[in-house]
Amino acid sequence: MSDEATRIERDSMGEMRVPHEALWGAST
Numbered sequence: 001m002s003d004e005a006t007r008i009e010r011d012s013m014g015e016m017r018v019p020h021e022a023l024w025g026a027s028t
């Protein structure tokens with residue numbers, strides 16, 4: 001996966017790369 005195809009989601013545990021097309025984000 002390239003950086004262009006992902007976004008950074010942040011939560012209480014830190015940062016996580018998520019695909020741009022994903023309908024979810026980081027959650028803990």
